[in-house]
Amino acid sequence: MKQRSVGGNFAWSLSAGLIYAFAQWGVLVAFARLGTMEELGDFALALAITAPVLLMARMQMRTLQSTDARGAFGFEHYLGLMVLNVLAGVAVCCAIAWVVAPSPRAMAVTAMVALAKGFEALSEVFYGALQKRERLALIARSTIAKGALSVVGVALTLWLTNSPVAAAAALAFSWAIVLFCFDAQAFRREFPDAHPWRPLWRTPWREQGGKVKALFLLCYVLGITSLLGALRPNIPRYLLEAHSGQAELGMYAALAYFTALGGRVVHSLGQAVSPRLGRYHAAGEQRRYGRMLAGFAGIAALIGLCAIAGSALFGRWALTLFYGAAYAQNLELFVWLMGAAALEYVCVSLQIGLTAARELKAQVVLLVASVCVVALGSAYWVPLVGPVGAAWALGLGWVTELSGSVWLAVRAWRRLGREELSAGASVPARAAVDARERTAS
Numbered sequence: 001m002k003q004r005s006v007g008g009n010f011a012w013s014l015s016a017g018l019i020y021a022f023a024q025w026g027v028l029v030a031f032a033r034l035g036t037m038e039e040l041g042d043f044a045l046a047l048a049i050t051a052p053v054l055l056m057a058r059m060q061m062r063t064l065q066s067t068d069a070r071g072a073f074g075f076e077h078y079l080g081l082m083v084l085n086v087l088a089g090v091a092v093c094c095a096i097a098w099v100v101a102p103s104p105r106a107m108a109v110t111a112m113v114a115l116a117k118g119f120e121a122l123s124e125v126f127y128g129a130l131q132k133r134e135r136l137a138l139i140a141r142s143t144i145a146k147g148a149l150s151v152v153g154v155a156l157t158l159w160l161t162n163s164p165v166a167a168a169a170a171l172a173f174s175w176a177i178v179l180f181c182f183d184a185q186a187f188r189r190e191f192p193d194a195h196p197w198r199p200l201w202r203t204p205w206r207e208q209g210g211k212v213k214a215l216f217l218l219c220y221v222l223g224i225t226s227l228l229g230a231l232r233p234n235i236p237r238y239l240l241e242a243h244s245g246q247a248e249l250g251m252y253a254a255l256a257y258f259t260a261l262g263g264r265v266v267h268s269l270g271q272a273v274s275p276r277l278g279r280y281h282a283a284g285e286q287r288r289y290g291r292m293l294a295g296f297a298g299i300a301a302l303i304g305l306c307a308i309a310g311s312a313l314f315g316r317w318a319l320t321l322f323y324g325a326a327y328a329q330n331l332e333l334f335v336w337l338m339g340a341a342a343l344e345y346v347c348v349s350l351q352i353g354l355t356a357a358r359e360l361k362a363q364v365v366l367l368v369a370s371v372c373v374v375a376l377g378s379a380y381w382v383p384l385v386g387p388v389g390a391a392w393a394l395g396l397g398w399v400t401e402l403s404g405s406v407w408l409a410v411r412a413w414r415r416l417g418r419e420e421l422s423a424g425a426s427v428p429a430r431a432a433v434d435a436r437e438r439t440a441s
Contacts, residue, residue, distance in 0.1 A: 009136040010272040016140030016147075017264035023147030025257050025322075027171070030155040031164070032254060032323055039164045041246025044253035045101070046110040046168065048237045050093045052230035054117040057089035058082070058124055059223035060355065065128030066271075067278030067356045075191075076199030077208065077215050079125045083200065085223075086118040102246070105165060112168030119175040120146075126183040130190060134275055138186045145182055149174035221360040228367035232397055235371070236378040236390030243383055252387045254323055255334050259341035262307045266300045266345045270352040277356035286416035293353040293409060300349040304342025311338040336391035343398035350405040357412040366408075370401040 031040040065078050093114035101107035123146075127139045153170035157163070184196040233256070241249040273296055280289040311334050319328040354363055374397035381389025 009134055010269050012137045012140040013268035013271045014265055016143040017268040018261065020143045020147035021260045021264040023151040024260070026151035027154045028254055028257055029322055030151065030158055031167070032250075032327075034155065034158040035162070035164060037247040037250045040250035040254065041241070042103075042106040042109045042164055043113070043168070044237070044249050045106055045241065045246070046097075046113040047253070048234040048241075049096050049100070049110050050114045050117050052227050052234060053093050053096070054086075054089045054114065054121055055230040056223045056227035057085035058121045058226060059085065059219035060226055061219055061222075062124045062128035062131065063274060063352065063355050064219060064222060065125070066131040066275050068132070070282065073211060073215050075125070075129055075194065077211050078128060079122075079199055080208075081212050081215055081219070082122060082125050086121050089121070090114045090118045108165040109168045112165060112172050116168070116172035116175050119172065119179045123175070123179050123183045126179075126187045126196065129187060131271060132275060133190060135190055136271060138190065139271075142178055142182050142186065146175055146178040149177060218360075221364055222355070225360070225363050225367055228364070228371050232367070232371050232374050233394060235375050236382060236393055239378045239382045240387060240390055244386060248387065251327060251330065252333070252390065254327060255319070255330060256337050258311070258318075258334070259307070259337055259344070262303045262341060262345055263348070265303055266348050269296060269299060270349065274352050274356060277353055281357050281412075281416065284416055286413060289353075289357075289416060290413045293349070293413070296353065297346055297349040297409075300345040301342070304338075304345045307338045307345075308335065308342055311335045330387070333387050333391060336388055336395070340391055340395035340398055343395060343402055347398055347402050347405055350402075350409050354405065354408055354412065357416075359408050359412055362404075362408050366401045366404040369404070370397040373397045373400045 028040065028043075031043050059081075061078050061082060065073075090111075094111050097107040097110035097114075101110060123142065127142070130136070130138050150171050153174045154167045157167045157170040161167075187194065187196045237249055237252065240252055273292055277289060277292055280292065315334045316328045316331050319331070319334065351363065354360075374393050377393030377396050378390055381392050383389075385392075
């Protein structure tokens with residue numbers, strides 16, 4: 001396999017990630033400008049319901065797939081498991097919406113958003129295969145197409161129909177187009193002997209069922225991690241909606257989406273370095289693994305500091321420009337959200353390094369502690385100070401996880417050093433035995 005530069009892969013991933021983040025932000029702007037704040041609240045509630053469920057269904061399989069340096073599982077195993085997970089995830093989202101949605105319109109919006117995220121989850125399997133080959137340019141083109149189609153489709157549908165349900169259906173349709181017309185074809189070009197969908201009905205699942213089960217048992221920890229990770233930012237939203245209503249939730253969601261821009265930069269860099277982190281760890285190269293992970297975390301911290309400074313200096317202007325004067329009155333909340341995001345960026349960089357080191361179960365323990373902190377903080381602060389309290393609770397949760405992630409990363413790095421020393425000590429010992437044998441003869 002031709003090794004491609006980390007810089008080139010990062011440039012592709014970053015440009016696509018930023019375009020996609022701006023596109024998804026554009027979807028929120030379309031709801032804010034072309035709809036009412038209540039309709040934006042319906043969409044935000046749909047995201048809050050579907051994100052934890054569908055992220056759990058994805059089980060971070062893309063990260064596991066791209067860092068699987070030993071090839072323990074095949075493409076068909078990842079695809080088969082993802083199809084089962086998506087079917088179950090969409091059904092669960094619809095059931096939750098039927099119970100908790102405040103109106104039939106909100107329930108229908110949630111169902112359409114769940115379908116859209118199901119198509120997105122299936123694309124992740126193709127992205128994982130391409131990322132393992134370090135073909136991030138193909139992934140970037142798909143991401144750009146998905147972002148462009150979604151914002152144009154949603155805005156045009158809202159303008160023509162004034163229906164948030166139709167707009168959510170347009171989102172699902174645009175992501176389905178990208179999955180079947182771009183991602184599957186890119187996979188066929190990169191793997192000429194493979195067929196993107198044939199493994200679903202050609203694979204002898206009775207014989208391969210054990211492999212799929214083994215993959216599930218490995219991934220379920222990451223699935224729980226994804227669920228908890230998605231619950232963490234959404235728990236304050238659930239409480240905010242219960243105490244303040246849909247309009248306040250819509251405002252909070254609109255401001256919080258700015259944090260996704262810096263998150264896209266961090267995730268893009270993570271996609272570029274994760275295959276090499278996996279290879280360095282599998283090969284026992286302590287120095288390279290530690291240097292790359294430390295550099296990644298340092299860049300993530302710098303991005304967070306820039307986000308805080310930018311929100312304090314230009315936040316009021318940006319909120320007025322993109323959302324309107326009503327949103328710009330919440331500058332304090334905006335700065336607090338960016339502070340919480342700065343902690344998140346560093347945590348994400350360490351999570352990618354820990355996944356490459358297969359430190360999976362310990363991440364769940366950290367996430368459970370972090371989610372509990374966010375839930376307790378939200379229950380105390382949201383009724384007292386509203387949205388600002390939600391940002392405080394979120395930041396405290398990230399502090400909890402960051403402290404544990406640093407300790408786990410250092411432990412994984414030191415373990416690599418011990419393994420390297422053990423491997424180095426065994427070679428001279430064997431050489432000494434061989435020398436004595438030759439002398440005796």
